[in-house]
Amino acid sequence: MPGVGGRGCSRGLILWFFITNILLLLYYITHSAHMTIRSSQEPTCLPSLAKSQPNATEPFQSGEEKCSPKVNVMFLKTHKTASSTILNILFRFGEKHRLRFAFPDGRNDFLYPSSFQCSQVKDYRPGECFNIICNHMRFDRGEVAKLLPPDAVYVSILRDPADLFESSFHYYHRTIPSTWRIRGNDQLAQFLEHPQRFYHPGAFNSFYLKNLLFFDFGLDNNLEADDPRVTTAIHNLSKQLDLVLIAEYFEESLILLKDVMCWTMEDILYFKLNMRKSSSVSQLTSDLKAKALQWNGADWKLYQHFNATFWARVEAFGRERMKEEVEELRRRNGQMKVTCIEGGGAVEARNIQDKRFLPWQPVGDSSILGYNLRKTIDPKFRTICEKMLTPELQYLSELGVNLWVTRLWGWIKGVPFRMRW
Ligand SMILES: *[C@@H]1O[C@H](CO)[C@@H](O)[C@H](O)[C@H]1NC(C)=O
Ligand SMILES: *[C@@H]1O[C@H](CO)[C@@H](O)[C@H](O)[C@H]1NC(C)=O
Ligand SMILES: *[C@@H]1O[C@H](CO)[C@@H](O)[C@H](O)[C@H]1NC(C)=O
Numbered sequence: 001m002p003g004v005g006g007r008g009c010s011r012g013l014i015l016w017f018f019i020t021n022i023l024l025l026l027y028y029i030t031h032s033a034h035m036t037i038r039s040s041q042e043p044t045c046l047p048s049l050a051k052s053q054p055n056a057t058e059p060f061q062s063g064e065e066k067c068s069p070k071v072n073v074m075f076l077k078t079h080k081t082a083s084s085t086i087l088n089i090l091f092r093f094g095e096k097h098r099l100r101f102a103f104p105d106g107r108n109d110f111l112y113p114s115s116f117q118c119s120q121v122k123d124y125r126p127g128e129c130f131n132i133i134c135n136h137m138r139f140d141r142g143e144v145a146k147l148l149p150p151d152a153v154y155v156s157i158l159r160d161p162a163d164l165f166e167s168s169f170h171y172y173h174r175t176i177p178s179t180w181r182i183r184g185n186d187q188l189a190q191f192l193e194h195p196q197r198f199y200h201p202g203a204f205n206s207f208y209l210k211n212l213l214f215f216d217f218g219l220d221n222n223l224e225a226d227d228p229r230v231t232t233a234i235h236n237l238s239k240q241l242d243l244v245l246i247a248e249y250f251e252e253s254l255i256l257l258k259d260v261m262c263w264t265m266e267d268i269l270y271f272k273l274n275m276r277k278s279s280s281v282s283q284l285t286s287d288l289k290a291k292a293l294q295w296n297g298a299d300w301k302l303y304q305h306f307n308a309t310f311w312a313r314v315e316a317f318g319r320e321r322m323k324e325e326v327e328e329l330r331r332r333n334g335q336m337k338v339t340c341i342e343g344g345g346a347v348e349a350r351n352i353q354d355k356r357f358l359p360w361q362p363v364g365d366s367s368i369l370g371y372n373l374r375k376t377i378d379p380k381f382r383t384i385c386e387k388m389l390t391p392e393l394q395y396l397s398e399l400g401v402n403l404w405v406t407r408l409w410g411w412i413k414g415v416p417f418r419m420r421w
Contacts, residue, residue, distance in 0.1 A: 044146045045129035067262035071099055072152035074144050075134040078216045079208075080167040081159040082247045084274035084392050089254075090134050091395050092387050093267050099131035102147050107405040108396055109136035113207060115218060116140045118147050122401065135396075139218040141240045153260060154240060158213060158306055159247035161299035162292035165212075166284055167276070170367075172208040175413075179209070188282065192291040213299040225297025234305050243313075244306040255325045256313055265328060269336055271371065271388050274359060275346055280367035340385030342372035359391040360410070 075090055077083040094101055104110045105122040116137040118124055130147050141154075159167075169188050173179045178198050182190050191198055191209070199209055201222045211221035219233045238244075243260050245253035254268040261267075284292060293300045314322050337344055346369035352358050359370045371389045390398070397403060 044127075045148060046127055069097075069263055069267075070151070070153055070261045071097055071131050072149045073132050073134075073261065074148055074152055074154045075132075076139050076154070076156035076216065076241075077134055077136050078157055078159075079136070079212055080164050080171060081157045082250055082272070082274075083157050085250075085270050085272055086157060086245075086257075087134055087392055088273055088388065088390070088395065089268055089270055090132055091399060092384075093263065094132050095387075095399070096267075100129070101399065102130035102133040103396070103399070103401045104135050106402055108393055108401070108403060110138075112136045113138055113205075113215070116143050118143050121147060138216060141218075153242045155243045155245065155257065155260075156217075156241055157245040157247055157253065158303050161211075161213065161296040161303055162284055162289045164299070165209075165292045165296055166282060168208050168212050170276075170280065170282070172205065174365075176203075176205040176208055178203050178206060186282075189288060192288055192295060195295050211296050211298045213302055217302075219298075221298070223298050225294075225301055227298075230298045230301055234302050237302075238305070238309065244310065246307055246310050249310070251326045251329055252314060252322055253310075254329065255322060256310075256317065258325075259317060265325075265332060268329065269333055269388065271333075271337070271341070272346070273391060275369045276367050277348060277369055280365075336385070336388065339378065339381050340371075340374055340388060342374045346371055356386075356394055357389050357391065358394075360393055 073090070075083075075086060077087060093099070102118075102121045102124070104120060110116050110120045116139060121130070121133075124147070126146075128147075129149055133144060133147060144154075145152075166188065169179075169191070173187065178200055179187060179191065182198060184190055195210075200206060201210075207215040207221050211223070214223070214233070215221035217233075217237055219237070220229070223230050223233075243256060245257065247253070254270070257263070258265065258268050349358060349361065349366045349368065349370055351372070352370045353372055357370050357373065359368045361368050370391065373385060373389055377385060387395070393403060393406065
């Protein structure tokens, strides 16, 4: 934390913590009318009553079989798993086909970490249907199903839990009070040395520190790996999700997504969004990695299960065919980079000239990279380039989501670091 003094910093954080809580309280009060419409008896979405049916999409040749692109999809956006990049793909697809998104209201998540309820959706009326839901939420399959037609495809993404833990710790530790008393340079190592000394289940934001994937999926993140409920929960989940992507095999994941959805290669072109600069990523030693996996044992089991089902799918898809399609995707992404990005790669936030492309940053830090749009650009690529480079929050605004709560938080979280008492 360069330039931020120890004591001043923690006072700032305490202030930040209280302001955040007051705001949360205010938000709950102003939305309590909304929240009390408990949704258990609400009817599920009736496709025949849907107001805005998407424009019929042309069937096209995908592989050997003819199929029509699927337009109804739930993407469970997990934390710190390259999911922002997938969101950009979904936003573009939805815009192109004029699909209806189930968006949150006032912010970029569905009152996370509260469990998802369909009443949290902007402009929700019982019985109405949406095509795509993809913002951060704590998953509840029954609630999501009320919004989507029965043929919706349920997709999510996982990442190696040790790397995810490192990333989550880096990104969120300043918002988790129980980590504030960890002294010294390598707070992550100290935490993993004696996790029980610092971790309290149920403490404010503590779920960011243990089995975050389990938590995002709506499961109990405090279960230990040998608890039989972990296996049952994983088994349950595998019945609720149609496709689980693996961040470590991102390109293969997108090819499988394209295949399941019957989309085109163009639909899945991407630039990595929300990427950290490499100097801020601490490579875990094998000892720390083992500790992180043990500490996040339920997530580790979850990951291993879905890694195995992922590769079984690749096998069924055809390894050779997968290799060819991945090469094709890389080639086309490479072309897009040359066409769209000034300098051909990501840059630090302070070097981004256009605010439209400035990514959101963690508290007290600016480690997330972004891009500059090329100055000279073929007009016929301008729109697609702009869309591919637009970070999540700006894209949500463009799609009509008012983000006042998120923006206010963004301002407040900067305060302790601006004031430097
Ligand atoms: C629907 O698609 C047809 C061609 O397939 C197009 O002419 C028409 O403008 C589209 N309508 C909307 C609302 O996008
Ligand atoms: C499994 O799912 C069912 C409903 O789908 C639920 O009632 C049950 O509690 C779940 N069990 C576990 C262990 O998550
Ligand atoms: C995931 O599966 C692949 C293919 O079977 C395997 O090579 C890899 O080691 C697995 N990763 C983990 C972390 O289990």
